[in-house]
Amino acid sequence: xxxxxxxxxxxxxxxxxxxxxxxxxxxxxxxxxxxxxxxxxxxxxxxxxxxxxxxxxxxxxxxxxxxxxxxxxxxxxxxxxxxxxxxxxxxxxxxxxxxxxxxxxxxxxxxxxxxxxxxxxxxxxxxxxxxxxxxxxxxxxxxxxxxxxxxxxxxxxxxxxxxxxxxxxxxxxxxxxxxxxxxxxxxxxxxxxxxxxxxxxxxxxxxxxxxxxxxxxxxxxxxxxxxxxxxxxxxxxxxxxxxxxxxxxxxxxxxxxxxxxxxxxxxxxxxxxxxxxxxxxxxxxxxxxxxxxxxxxxxxxxxxxxxxxxxxxxxxxxxxxxxxxxxxxxxxxxxxxxxxxxxxxxxxxxxxxxxxxxxxxxxxxxxxxxxxxxxxxxxxxxxxxxxxxx
Amino acid sequence: xxxxxxxxxxxxxxxxxxxxxxxxxxxxxxxxxxxxxxxxxxxxxxxxxxxxxxxxxxxxxxxxxxxxxxxxxxxxxxxxxxxxxxxxxxxxxxxxxxxxxxxxxxxxxxxxxxxxxxxxxxxxxxxxxxxxxxxxxxxxxxxxxxxxxxxxxxxxxxxxxxxxxxxxxxxxxxxxxxxxxxxxxxxxxxxxxxxxxxxxxxxxxxxxxxxxxxxxxxxxxxxxxxxxxxxxx
Numbered sequence: 007x008x009x010x011x012x013x014x015x016x017x018x019x020x021x022x023x024x025x026x027x028x029x030x031x032x033x034x035x036x037x038x039x040x041x042x043x044x045x046x047x048x049x050x051x052x053x054x055x056x057x058x059x060x061x062x063x064x065x066x067x068x069x070x071x072x073x074x075x076x077x078x079x080x081x082x083x084x085x086x087x088x089x090x091x092x093x094x095x096x097x098x099x100x101x102x103x104x105x106x107x108x109x110x111x112x113x114x115x116x117x118x119x120x121x122x123x124x125x126x127x128x129x130x131x132x133x134x135x136x137x138x139x140x141x142x143x144x145x146x147x148x149x150x151x152x153x154x155x156x157x158x159x160x161x162x163x164x165x166x167x168x169x170x171x172x173x174x175x176x177x178x179x180x181x182x183x184x185x186x187x188x189x190x191x192x193x194x195x196x197x198x199x200x201x202x203x204x205x206x207x208x209x210x211x212x213x214x215x216x217x218x219x220x221x222x223x224x225x226x227x228x229x230x231x232x233x234x235x236x237x238x239x240x241x242x243x244x245x246x247x248x249x250x251x252x253x254x255x256x257x258x259x260x261x262x263x264x265x266x267x268x269x270x271x272x273x274x275x276x277x278x279x280x281x282x283x284x285x286x287x288x289x290x291x292x293x294x295x296x297x298x299x300x301x302x303x304x305x306x307x308x309x310x311x312x313x314x315x316x317x318x319x320x321x322x323x324x325x326x327x328x329x330x331x332x333x334x335x336x337x338x339x340x341x342x343x344x345x346x347x348x349x350x351x352x353x354x355x356x357x358x359x360x361x362x363x364x365x366x367x368x369x370x371x372x373x374x375x376x377x378x379x380x381x382x383x384x385x386x387x388x389x390x391x392x393x394x395x396x
Numbered sequence: 397x398x399x400x401x402x403x404x405x406x407x408x409x410x411x412x413x414x415x416x417x418x419x420x421x422x423x424x425x426x427x428x429x430x431x432x433x434x435x436x437x438x439x440x441x442x443x444x445x446x447x448x449x450x451x452x453x454x455x456x457x458x459x460x461x462x463x464x465x466x467x468x469x470x471x472x473x474x475x476x477x478x479x480x481x482x483x484x485x486x487x488x489x490x491x492x493x494x495x496x497x498x499x500x501x502x503x504x505x506x507x508x509x510x511x512x513x514x515x516x517x518x519x520x521x522x523x524x525x526x527x528x529x530x531x532x533x534x535x536x537x538x539x540x541x542x543x544x545x546x547x548x549x550x551x552x553x554x555x556x557x558x559x560x561x562x563x564x565x566x567x568x569x570x571x572x573x574x575x576x577x578x579x580x581x582x583x584x585x586x587x588x589x590x591x592x593x594x595x596x597x598x599x600x601x602x603x604x605x606x607x608x609x610x611x612x613x614x615x616x617x618x619x620x621x622x623x624x625x626x627x628x629x
Contacts, residue, residue: 289492292453294481294509294557296474391453394488 008282009311011275016315016370017322019268023261023366024323027359030257032331034250035357037350038239040181046242047086047117047211048220049227051076054235056208060105062091063163065206072231073210079226081219084116087207089197093160095140095190097148104144104190106158108197108207117211120178120191127152127176136196137175141186145177152177158190162201170200181351265369269377276308276381280388287385288393301382308378312371319370320363327356399464400561400593401427401450406459408445408616419445420456421616427561430591432584434598434607442616443597444565450595451484451563452476464560481509485554487564491546493538499549500525500534506556524552528582544575551582561593568600580606 042048051072056064066072069087076085089108094101111130115121120139121129130137138158140150150156152174159169172192180186198204214223220238227236240247280287291300334353337345345352359366403425410417420442427433427450435443448454450461452468460469463483471479493502500521507517525531528548538546547567554562564583568576584606586592596603604610612620 285492286494289488290494291477292451292480292486293506293553294477296477299509391448394453394492 008275008279009314012272012308012311013315013318015268015271015275016312016374017318019264019271019373020316020319020366020370021323021326022264023370024319024359024363025326025356026260026264027257027362027366028323028327028356029335029354030253031359032335032354032356033350034253036181036354037246037249040351041239041243041246042217043213044118044123044180045182045185046239048214048217048239049212049224050237050242051210051212051227051231052208052235052237054233056090057235060090060092062089062161062201062203062208065203065208066210066234069206069210072234075230076210076212076227079223081214081216081223082212083215084113084213086110086113086117086211087194088209088211089194089201089203089206090208091160091197091201093158095144095148096157096159097150097154099149102144102148102187104158104188106160106197107189107191108194109191110194114191117213123178123180124176125179127174129176130193131175134173134175135193136170136172137193138172139176139178139191140174141183141189142177142179143183143187144190145174147187150174150177158192160201163203168200170196172196181345261366261369265373268370269373272308272374272377273380276304276378277384279307280304280381280385284388284393287388288390291388292390292394297386300385304378304382304385305375308374309371312374316367316370320367324358327358330354330356331358398429399426399462400429400431401425401595402462403450404460406446406449406456406461408442408449408454409457412457418616420449422458423616423618425450425611425618427593427595429560429593430587431593431595431609432587432607433593433595433609433611434604435596435611435613436598436604437613437619439599441613443613445616446613447563447565447595447597451486452480481506481557483560485557485559485562487547487550487554487562487567489566489569491538491543491550491570493546493549493553495538498535498537499530499541499545499552502538502549503553503556506553510557520556524555527555527586528552529578542575544571544578547571547575547579548582551579551586555586555592561595564594564596566598566600567596568598568603573602576600576602 051066053064053066055061073085073087076082087110091106093104093106095104109120111121124139125142138156145151148156154174155171156174157169157171159167162168178186194207198206214220224236224238287300334355336353338352403423406420406423407418408420410419423446425446435446437443445454449456450463452463456469460467462468463479466479468476468479494505497505503521503524504517507520512520521534525534528551530545530548533541533545538549541549547570551562568579571579580603583594587594596607598604607624609621609623611618
């Protein structure tokens, strides 16, 4: 029974540790996936001055030629050109600062999958002008719905204030509520006409065929377009990169807390094991078992019980993670708003933290061995005469 | 005959700081090889304490003890453990077999501590279990054995290390008459055939009857030390 308690402690400790790592890994993978495939893309290209003030004058020069050159890259899966300007959204009930994105829906569906995020409405109608997509959070805040009119005010390339009325064609909702609140989408043609930039644009968002191709592709682009600002998702969304790093550290801290609890479980059980077997150990010492061997006995017992518990913990975590990596863990009821305010989806797909398994096993082993030192010292302090009397 | 145990003026004093209690008081004791000795006396007379002292489980506050010429009172704790392992066999009142090990493993355990190789261990186990008449119970756990059988395994364990002598603390106290007689038969036979020295602490008249020397302790002192002729031995 006692052995079973230690085996289960190790198994549960390992299971909990791996589950925490898997959840965090799944969350971060989901977040990165959202950043790349629904927000920023793998790479973005801008005029080197554009991002300083988002002035519409800083268009990508000879954009069409550059797009044509980029389409020859074998590593690029899809790209979308965007016209971007900062402006003010106004309605009769209020106003809000927004980033106005002029997009081409046919390109955008392969880059930010905007069409899949539409919750209300049908999308852009190619026969109509001045249509706009707004985010769910902004729609709720401004009490807007599909079919309502709003006014977008911004400056054109000549720094003149311009304004135009747009009708809401759709309300979208992504996993990133703050992003939904500050972005609106209009047709690129409509925006370009008001800005007076013809068919030019400010941004090229790129999706690669594989995440692993990012560094080499960026390097190649830097060489080919030295006058442009080429950023990857880590540069574009530094908060996500920071979050990944922070969560990484947090996961280690949580694992340490779990191991700390595990240590107390092992200390308690092994101490019980020593105290319950006082007579037995006293007899062994009386017969001639020296202190080193007695110490090793307690150490080895813990070692083997840990060995026995590990496969159970590893297998159980693998099983659970495998299931939820397919079916997902739905957190919608727990806090949809909280999750989306940090840019996370409500369904987390835990990912087995393969790269951290060895380290986790080593940590559990070290914890188990360190935890049995105190009980082992207690065993050494036993006096055979007193022990045999009990 | 040669001296196995030579204890000079040994005393064990408890409660030294306030009112000293002499568990063993200035005892002189010589045990020769091949003796079959019983330490008798009322409860609290110091039998077990004296056994613990000559067995190196406890250290005297006064006096010296030599086993086979080695003064064990001068040994360090670690040297004493090693000395016990190589020279002294113990049989305890409540058997004290390791419950998770089989009878064979309980006996083998002490030989493993001694570092004997597998073949030698197997050979010795075979002989010992033949001597105690439990060849069929090699793989039984203590819980599957009767009290008498467990104590016989304990005797085999005590002899497994080929000790200079065996100390037995009330070995028959937890046994019925038949088992006690059987155990004493085995011990007597080992004493006779292998010249093994046995020292018992006991209240049991059946053991006293078999002993060839009876030392009576009263209040930690030897009150009498008599040799007796025994037809059973």
